[in-house]
Amino acid sequence: MPARLVDRSAPLRAGFFYLGLGALGCGPGAPQLTAHPWPEANALFTSDPLWLGGDGAYSVDLGNERVLWLFGDTYVATSAAHRRDESYFVRNSVAVQTGYDPSRAFMRFYWGRTEEHPRSFVPEDGATWFWPGHGIRLGERALLFYGRVHQASEGMWGFAAGAWTAFLVQNPDDEPSVWQLREVSAASEGGDVELGGAVLEVGAWLYVYGNAGDHHDIYLARFDTERAVKGDLSCPEWWSGEGFGDFASRAPVLTLGAPEYSVSYAAPLGAYLLVETEGFGASTLAVRSAPAPEGPWTEPRDVLRPPESFGDDPFVYAGKAHPELTGADLVATYVPSSFEDGPPDPREVLYYPRFVRIGYK
Template structure:
């Protein structure tokens, strides 16, 4: 059985323009309605929870839970560590259940789900070697392919792991075949890019996390739409504007998690993330801003996860799914896990995403 990222948690315990009438992508805004919004408390969405209450064969549990709407109207769900196999209606795993480091689940217009892994089963994005593997980050459609950001992760001993460096994958559409993994190897880049991706008609914004352990800082890069894989065209938000020098990338805010989302909200932008200002916080926070780079208003707590603190359970990596949300709402997922890995192998169904909806009107 392969490790999940619960090992890290265990280790941690041990040791626009003007008023944004058009919300310009390139010019700073000084005031907008979005930053004055007082957000409601999110409400659980059992219908969306049930989407992933599967017994197999195929994907039965996992984390990350990014989503992308494909050109053929399917929704593609991207998961990191995942259990593949079968479980009983009561959650008991059946012989042959395996864990992979990443998997895709395609959802057609009728709601039918189909799992995509390599044979074995093995990770959809293959492990580069015996010591490292890929966890998924956010993704975006560019023409006839899907661009998926990957975090190459290194195994540390038997119980831990650490982020190594950035990679990116090209996946052909509509057949969902990996055509290329661009993995330049370790570099001086200290930001894990792809925590969230926001695409406009002209520009793709890529959010990244500088993870210092106790503190996580938000960073931002931008690139002309259609050029996500060309790092030579990226610009980074610095303290004094945009720069081509990644070492000048500025810390925009903190308290964010390694996965998040940024989406349009009224005449500005809304960021959703689990709160990391305190270890294993149950809070899901929302930030508002007039432009993709901020400044981000002090966060509002919009939900507290009821699973946190039940036994040894904890929650993490909340983010929104604007492309499949109903009008006037934002669908938000978060992940559930446990510090007791043996519990997870006895009942992998607790390792499924939960969903809430946030009223945006």
């Protein structure tokens, strides 16, 4: 029986019970998750004075106490001042953490470089840049999902997502600076679903979640793992609501989802957990649960309102869990920023991912 994370009638029932109308206050309890900021681990993201912050913050267990971090929009210092107003903005970067406990690990950051300035780790393809998704270690290889993004209109929100893609890393045990990346053969269908939000290996299948639509409905596709490890992602099966079938039969595993999230299996709870930031702006970190990757998924339950969400004009986002990390039952991160124009946060405190420790009760 999967853990129930939410009891939506609780406020009303508790309210009646508090007033002594006890008969209306009865009801079953529900397992609770607790979450607390983990400031001791945050130093991991400020360990490189040239890396001045980035969002996304997906993680992939590479094995052998190595964890790959994938970041989106990143500031790279271009002067000894190490300030964001003297930095170069690249679309993606990566880092490798050595040690599974982020409060005790060390991290090295990687990005590309041209003769003149830093560039994205996965370089742009003309006017299209690559936004990181999740990934997974598959034997001797690693598979990393990226979304193609382009600027459709002016302004910071004028970007638009294109088709998803993925890169097969041939030598993930080496330093990322010498990685050999090969773009996979992706399915030609499914262009409206941005696959790669979360990746799980379940049995002989690679389960990959993706978003579609303005309301971030989440879909689930699966690939044969043996074919995926060879870079063949041309034949996905899509969850239809009753089973897996062709693209035309697809149905969302949940509607009104989130643009970024993680999905992982929590053995102590016997459930899959989806971790996301809930809301837009003064967001909370929230968790859904399900007995199986395809659901049914519960409504999200807030586990933490980050301190930054109490600030002026906050923009807290990119919440997701990192099940390979230790130091808590489940380690998560979110990215705090603000809606102010220009390089985020003149004090340069925001825009570094923040760690959270989630506990199972």
